[in-house]
Structure formats: structure tokens, C-alpha cells
Amino acid sequence: MNQSRALAAVQGWARELVPDPGPARRLAVLTTVQALGFGLFLSSGAIYLSREVGLSAGRIGLGLSAAGLAGLLCTVPLGRLADRIGARPLLLVTYAALAVLFASYSVVGNFTTFVVVASLISIFETSSHPLRMTLTHALFDPGARVRVAAQMRSLFNVGFMAGAGIAGVALAVGTRPAFVAVLLLTGAAHAACAVITWRTAATTPPQPATGQQTRTRSGLRDLHFVALALLSGIIELYQPILTVALPLWILHHTHAPGWLTSVLLVLDTILVIAFQVAMSRGAETATGAARLLRRAGALLALCCAIFAFTGDLPMVPAVLALVAGTAVLVLGELGQAAGGWGLSLHLPPPGRQGEYQGVFALGRGLQQTAGPFLVTVLAIDHGRTGWLALAAVLLVAGLLCPPITAAAQRRTRVVPATPATADTLA
Numbered sequence: 001m002n003q004s005r006a007l008a009a010v011q012g013w014a015r016e017l018v019p020d021p022g023p024a025r026r027l028a029v030l031t032t033v034q035a036l037g038f039g040l041f042l043s044s045g046a047i048y049l050s051r052e053v054g055l056s057a058g059r060i061g062l063g064l065s066a067a068g069l070a071g072l073l074c075t076v077p078l079g080r081l082a083d084r085i086g087a088r089p090l091l092l093v094t095y096a097a098l099a100v101l102f103a104s105y106s107v108v109g110n111f112t113t114f115v116v117v118a119s120l121i122s123i124f125e126t127s128s129h130p131l132r133m134t135l136t137h138a139l140f141d142p143g144a145r146v147r148v149a150a151q152m153r154s155l156f157n158v159g160f161m162a163g164a165g166i167a168g169v170a171l172a173v174g175t176r177p178a179f180v181a182v183l184l185l186t187g188a189a190h191a192a193c194a195v196i197t198w199r200t201a202a203t204t205p206p207q208p209a210t211g212q213q214t215r216t217r218s219g220l221r222d223l224h225f226v227a228l229a230l231l232s233g234i235i236e237l238y239q240p241i242l243t244v245a246l247p248l249w250i251l252h253h254t255h256a257p258g259w260l261t262s263v264l265l266v267l268d269t270i271l272v273i274a275f276q277v278a279m280s281r282g283a284e285t286a287t288g289a290a291r292l293l294r295r296a297g298a299l300l301a302l303c304c305a306i307f308a309f310t311g312d313l314p315m316v317p318a319v320l321a322l323v324a325g326t327a328v329l330v331l332g333e334l335g336q337a338a339g340g341w342g343l344s345l346h347l348p349p350p351g352r353q354g355e356y357q358g359v360f361a362l363g364r365g366l367q368q369t370a371g372p373f374l375v376t377v378l379a380i381d382h383g384r385t386g387w388l389a390l391a392a393v394l395l396v397a398g399l400l401c402p403p404i405t406a407a408a409q410r411r412t413r414v415v416p417a418t419p420a421t422a423d424t425l426a
Contacts, residue, residue, distance in 0.1 A: 016277045019151045023139045027132070030196045032159035034095075034128070037189030038127045039163020040182050042103060044170055048105070048179040049348070059111050067118035071126030072365040076220065079358025085356060087134040088197060094124045094131060095194035103187035106180045126365060137296040137345055137353045145283055149341040150280035156376040157273045162258065163189075168386070199295065220357040224408035225347055225360060228290075231404070232340040233363025235297050236389070238333045241304070241372035242268060242326070245379040250259035253383065255315040256322055272328045279331070280338035289342020290405035296335030297398015301391035303328040307379070308387030339401070347408055392422045 019028040049055045082090045101121045123290050130317075133149065140148055152305040166185070220226065247261040282288040306325035310318045340360070348356030378386035 015149065016147075016152060017274075019148065019155075024144075024148050026149055026154050026196060026199075027136065027139075027148065030193055031132070032155045033189050033192050033196070034155040035159030036163040036166075037098075037102065037186040037193075039160035039165075040167045040186045040189070041163075043164040043167035044179060044182050045105070047171065048095070049108075049182070051174075052111075052176050052179055053108055053114065055111060055114060055336065060114075061402050063115045063118050065113065066115055067122035068126075068365070068369050070119040071122035072362060072369070073267050074123045075126055075357060075361045075365065076358035078357070079130055079354040079361075082131055082134050082354030082357075083352055087138065088132045090130065092130045092137060092194055092197040092264075094128050095122050095190050097130075099187045099191035101187075102190060103184055106183045117225045119392045126361065127358070128310060129364075130361045133341070133344060133357050134354045142346070146280050146283040146338060146341050147277060149345075150277040153337055154276045158371045160207075161269060168420070183245060188341065203314055210318055211378075219348075219352065219355045222359070222408075224354075224404055224411060225356065226362075227404050228343050228347070228401065228408065229360040229363035229365070230299045231338065231363070231397045231401055232293060232343065232360070233365075233367040235293060235300060235332075235394060235395065236340070236364060236367045237334045237371050237375060238303075238329055238336065239367070241300075241379070242329060244372045245375040246307065246322075246326075248376065248380050249311075250322065250382070252317045254322070255313065256318045257315070259331065260319060260322060267323070267326055268330050268333070272334065275330075276334055276337065279334035280341075283338040283342030286343055286346040286409060287402070287407055288344065290402040291364075292335040292339035292342065293401040294398040296332040296339060297394045297396075297401070298308075299332035299335065300326055301395035303332060304387045304391035305395065307403060308384040308391070311383065342402075343405065347405075369379075376412075 019025040046290055047059050050057065056099060062146055078090065088351065101117055101124070104117055108117055132152070136148055136152075137146055167182055170182045242265070246264065250256050251258055254303055303325045306321055310321045310325070313321060340424065344357055344360040345353075378390045380386070382389070
């Protein structure tokens with residue numbers, strides 16, 4: 001009997017990972033293919049620019065920072081445009097442009113052209129996630145949106161791992177043709193995304209909501225929503241903690257072996273693939289999503305506290321503590337992802353999902369811009385004190401999410417309308 005229940009539980013868990021036929025599966029394929037291209041380029045792009053183009057590390061970093069800023073500045077305007085013409089056509093243009101731009105990296109020969117191409121890629125790449133979320137909002141009812149987003153994130157990690165593996169072959173070969181092949185394959189992956197998006201057929205435009213609603217203000221002036229976007233971005237500091245601070249901490253401040261960094265990254269990826277859908281339950285409402293963010297802030301604070309005390313441990317206890325801390329980090333990561341989706345999908349006023357998705361993306365963008373520097377200064381330069389300060393920041397950010405969400409809901413005052421589907425997948 002116990003074995004039957006366990007088998008049924010495993011089968012149920014596995015079924016949840018597989019998107020339903022139709023729109024959910026189409027979006028899952030779209031996300032996986034884009035992640036494949038993302039993994040290809042991120043795993044080899046900087047090395048290509050250094051070896052083959054001849055750019056210094058400082059110039060690569062400066063160019064990518066400028067590109068990141070360009071992406072941030074364009075996210076909200078593109079979201080507003082999506083509200084007017086629909087997410088599908090704009091997403092189609094985005095993927096088609098990325099296909100050409102990634103392929104054009106193969107002819108970049110100096111710093112100026114690198115910055116231009118990187119900035120254009122950042123504009124379209126940064127906007128692709130809010131546009132996908134806007135399309136998700138249009139295609140699915142409120143109860144299914146977070147689950148579909150969770151399935152997409154699980155499959156994103158699958159695609160990213162596959163892309164990184166393919167890029168590893170090119171790095172092992174180390175020749176210019178191998179790097180150019182990676183760039184062209186990255187472009188081809190985004191071209192495939194454009195084809196999938198093109199097969200999305202637009203039907204009727206979204207109907208305005210009935211009843212009374214607060215409507216005229218810009219999303220950037222919705223202070224409660226902006227605050228939640230920034231708080232979610234702060235809690236998303238788990239990303240630079242995992243990829244920047246923790247590797248440097250292991251290398252310079254612990255007795256753990258350097259190869260543990262790779263093990264922890266693989267552990268994180270596998271756990272996200274396996275449990276993102278299951279751990280997203282509760283984000284079907286804005287209130288539940290805020291609670292997930294509160295829990296995520298507490299869990300991430302705990303993992304930082306664990307990391308803070310690994311510097312003085314012998315090798316074996318240090319390894320065990322770092323693995324345990326990473327497991328706690330993953331739990332916080334899963335909650336942050338689901339909570340962020342929940343707030344970004346449930347709180348925007350009707351007809352303004354694109355604009356508000358763009359606003360919410362600003363929190364992630366600021367984290368990506370300032371996060372690596374912030375976590376490095378705190379954790380690496382200040383050691384245990386810095387880790388504990390980072391823990392306090394994450395804890396406070398999580399605690400603030402429920403009351404601000406409640407205030408945002410009180411100000412919305414929208415009478416729900418019958419949802420109308422703006423886009424449907426053929």
C-alpha cells in the first residue's frame with residue numbers, strides 16, 4: 001500500500017512537469033529552445049569576445065553594463081506597445097531580431113560594434129520575458145498561469161544545460177569556426193522561437209473590463225507595484241549569491257575544494273527542474289504570492305547565515321554546510337520565482353499587463369546590474385558580518401511583501417470582468 005501511494009505520488013509529480021497539449025506545451029517548447037540559445041551564448045560569448053575579437057575583460061564588462069542599461073530603459077515602453085498591438089506580434093519581432101543579432105556577433109570586430117550589437121540584444125532579450133508573461137496571462141485562466149510559468153522555468157533550465165553542454169564542445173575545440181558555429185546556432189535557436197511564435201494566431205483583441213477601475217496612472221507611478229517589483233528584485237539576489245559570491249567565498253575564505261562550486265550549480269539546476277512546479281502552489285492569488293516571497297526572504301536569509309559560518313570549518317564540515325546552505329537557497333529561489341510571477345500576473349489592471357510586466361522586470365534588471373557588486377562587497381570584503389547584513393536585507397524585503405501587496409489590492413478596486421483571450425496558439 002505504501003509503495004502504491006509512493007508510486008502514485010511520483011507519477012503525479014512527473015505529470016505536473018509535463019505541460020498540457022496545446023498552448024502550454026507550445027510555450028514550453030518556445031522557452032526550452034530560447035534557453036538552449038541562451039546557454040550556448042552565455043557559456044562561450046565572453047571567451048569568444050576576448051580570444052577572437054580581442055577585447056579586454058574591462059571593455060567586455062563595460063560594454064555589457066551599457067547593454068544592460070539599454071535593456072532596462074526600453075522594457076516599459078515595449079510593454080506599453082504590447083498592450084496596444086498584442087504580445088504575440090511584438091514577441092515575433094523580438095525573436096526574429098535576436099536571430100539576426102546573435103548571428104551578427106560573428107562579424108563584430110571592435111568595441112563600438114560590440115556595444116551596438118550587445119545593446120540591441122539586451123533590449124530584445126530583456127523584453128522577451130515580460131512579453132512571454134503577458135502572452136501567458138492572455139492564454140490561460142488565473143488558476144493555470146503560475147503553473148504554466150513554473151513549467152516554463154523548469155524547462156528553461158533543461159534547455160540552458162543542453163546549450164551549455166554544446167558550448168563546452170566549442171570551448172574544447174577552441175577555434176574560430178567552432179565559436180562562429182555556436183553563434184550561428186544561437187541565432188538559429190531564436191529563429192526557431194520566431195517560427196513558433198508566428199504559428200500563434202491572434203483572434204479578438206482583449207475587451208475592456210467592466211465596472212469601475214483605477215486606470216489613468218502610469219505603471220511607474222503605481223508606487224505599491226513598483227515597490228513590490230524592487231522587493232522581488234532584492235530577494236532575487238540569490239542569483240549573484242549563487243553564481244558570484246559563493247564561488248569566490250569557497251575559493252578564498254573556506255577550506256572546501258574549488259570544484260564544489262560546479263557541484264552546487266548542478267545541484268541548484270536539478271532541484272529547480274524537479275521541484276519548481278510543486279513549490280509554486282499558493283501563488284494562484286496575490287496574497288499567496290506575497291506569502292511565498294516572505295518565506296523566500298526568510299529562507300535566503302537563513303542560507304546566508306549558514307554560509308557566514310563556513311569560513312572557519314574544516315573541509316568536510318564546510319562542504320556539508322555549503323551543500324545544506326545551497327539546498328536552503330534553492331527553496332528560497334523556488335519561492336521567489338513563484339511569488340514574483342504571482343504578483344506580476346495578478347496585480348496589474350486589466351488591459352495593462354504588458355506595461356506592468358515591463359515595470360516588474362525593472363526589479364530583476366536592477367538586481368542583475370547592481371547585484372554582483374553588492375553581494376561581492378558584502379560577502380567577500382566583509383566576511384561573516386557582510387553575510388549577516390545580506391541576510392538581514394533579504395529577511396526585511398520578504399517581510400515587507402505581504403503588507404504592501406495588501407495595500408496594492410485595496411487601491412485596485414476593480415470589478416472582475418469575464419476574461420477574453422487575446423491570443424491563442426494554433
